[in-house]
Amino acid sequence: MLTAENIQLNCYETVYILKSDLNEDKTLSIINxxxxxxTNGGAKNIVLQHRGRRHLSYxxxxxxxxxxxxVNYEGNGQLVKSFEKSLRFDDNIIRYLTxxxxxxxxxxxx
Numbered sequence: 001m002l003t004a005e006n007i008q009l010n011c012y013e014t015v016y017i018l019k020s021d022l023n024e025d026k027t028l029s030i031i032n033x034x035x036x037x038x039t040n041g042g043a044k045n046i047v048l049q050h051r052g053r054r055h056l057s058y059x060x061x062x063x064x065x066x067x068x069x070x071v072n073y074e075g076n077g078q079l080v081k082s083f084e085k086s087l088r089f090d091d092n093i094i095r096y097l098t099x100x101x102x103x104x105x106x107x108x109x110x
Contacts, residue, residue, distance in 0.1 A: 009075060013071070020066050043075040054067075
């Protein structure tokens with residue numbers, strides 16, 4: 001039986017870009033839906049940063065601007081897999097990227 005002590009949680013950072021033609025209410029609704037998806041999936045220490053509308057370096061699906069959202073969280077690989085699957089099939093998401101973060105990095109500067 002798996003318990004919380006047996007499951008290794010890793011740190012992840014996911015950045016996704018929403019379509020720029022969404023209104024503010026729809027944008028906040030999507031962001032809150034994905035945050036609750038992570039919470040219900042067992043993610044810990046969720047830090048969400050709404051980066052706002054930015055100009056894209058290159059056109060993605062005929063969009064020149066996008067709404068950037070950055071989410072840092074701790075979870076397992078299965079959670080990340082299901083989260084990315086939801087992002088992939090959402091028509092309001094034009095791009096996403098998840099990176100696994102290194103943990104407990106301490107640098108001593110003398």
